[in-house]
Amino acid sequence: MKGYVFHGSGQAAWEEVPDPGLKETTDVIVRVDAVTICGTDLHILKGDVPEVRPGTVLGHEAVGEVVEVGSDVRTVRPGDRVLVSCVSACGRCRYCREGMYGQCRGGGGWILGHLIDGAQAEYVRVPYADLSVHPLPSAVSSGDAVLLADIFPTAYEVGVLNGKVRPGDTVVVVGAGPIGLAAVAMARFFTPERIVAVDMDASRLEAARSLGADAVADAREDPEQLVADLTEGLGADVVIEAVGVPETFEQCTRMVRPGGHVANVGVHGKPATLHLEDLWIKNVTITTGLVDTHSTPTLLRMASAGRLPASQLITHTFPLDHMEEAYDVFGNAAETGALKIVLGGQPHDVVAVRTT
């Protein structure tokens, strides 16, 4: 089969690789019908994630059809259309029993396209299939569903839920990339008073508005002042960091009100400064996290009900074998306006987010 193989820092190719086979009795093999590219994949390509070995097929978000199941798999059968979660879960370790699948100590966690071959291929082996794939309701298209493998649960669990968004809150989302935009859309589930999106890219701020942000701010035009003005100087109840650089994290800790929450979703490569000399007295709660995907069933129900605007985040679609071109478009988001790119899946209307 064909797959997108990592060959070391800066090198990867769509090339012929052996078909995956069952290795454990809890595995399934899924034929990939739709797959996407994550910011984390770009980090891997840059060499930022050294544990990824050359030769690994990348990708951790997919939708497809089960074609083969191990003898111990009980919940899916060949022919089932499933969502492949970015997090695999043994289901038995202490973390899994607490629903913290992302921290699985039994061989799961984020392993697809990281420690084992991933989903940017024609077929993928999924370990611990009973807990790591979700049968898809027919109302959800494969293209939309693929966004539920990682970005929607990440924005929801690590952003909205960790941030404890409540009715009446002022919520600030710093970074209006795919995750930040998904956080804007899902923060609305909790009826906040207002959502403020902050980014440097006008088209992303426009997308944030269309997904439900009540105010947007250019990151270069003093968003802290805007938040202070909107909250009578108090600060935001919840600030969601969805960029992943020290400057934005530190900005989030300045925008939060006393007693508020900073939910860090961004993937960081460098330490940040925690200004405890100011924050010790502020009763703030700061959370970090890798997604657990415990919310995926809930989000699938919301998607079936038409309450998850997944398709609005999909700006580009490609056939599966245009993987390298898709990486180029996604990797140059500043020029291409790319948010999420879906490969394979049903043909999708392209939604233009660039207004210029």
Added chain:
Amino acid sequence: MRGLVYHGPAQTSWDTVPDPAIEEDTDAIVRVDATTVCGSDLHIRRGDLPEVAPGTILGHEAVGEVVEIGRGVHNRRPGHQVIVSSVSACGRCPMCRASMYGQCHGGGGWILGNMINGTQAEFVRVPFADSSTHRRPPSLPLGDAVLLAELLPTAYEVGVRNGHVGPGDTVVVVGAGPVGLAAVVIARLYSPRRIIAVDLSSFRLEAAARLGADAAELPGRLIADLSEGPGADVVIEAAGDPESFVLSTRVVRAGGHIANIGMPGSPATLHLEALWRKNLTISTGQVDTFSTPWLLDLVTFGRISVSPLITHTFDLDRMEDAYEVFSRGPETGALKVMLYREAKPPPRQPYL
């Protein structure tokens, strides 16, 4: 009267000052029968809190008798024995209504010995007396009662509660000074699997072991093993320096809690490159003292024993000696120093 006056960095003295008087209807004047010195008083004396104006009487923890009340005070009257909370609360602003008295926007918060004259004196004016004092049961010794003004609520609210200590947890307390030790005592109420206290002072480690820590040691093998292995469910940071905060982020398990109680004067490094995926919850906080009535019951009914936290007693007018002893706590073994108006505190009376 006499009071301990801050005259600028490194300058304090026990001076004759005017007696306090009622300024607002909601004020009470309390005669100070017992007071103590807090780590934050040392910070002020060093000049770390520039908002404290020279001329301010320090101190924010006291027990005493109400001697005068304003017209708007309804639940206290002269003769009441009260605990003066370190946090004053207007009781009416949105923060107070959410029980976040420490963040009061109506003129309260931590103001005693900070924005206004404090408790290290013979008398103190207490604003918003109805919501800023607590009645002291006659059976509760003065010294124990002083610990309820700030130390115990801080250890509970900002440490044990924010850290979500629960049954079966491994709890690491970094810094075994008075607040850290109080956190050890209160954490035990939640049946953790073990409590590990870490400090650099052997006196304080001994105190931690006496007060119920299952292990008490220098940062070393135990911490390294936890950091490399399972990690602690809860880390309570009660040392207040950037290095101990970084140690806390290393020793906590994925999905665990770090409750910062310390009051560092400089920023800490947050290693987000390693921590972003660790599902941590880090909390900071100044005490709100919403838990004082509950803690008062726990102490009064003997569920927690806090008297061992008091290591030294002085007459009130020996305030400067008390500062000296307290500031050298890690070397001298001093934990809480207690100052009494009467040379001998009244003996503990049986609870009736």
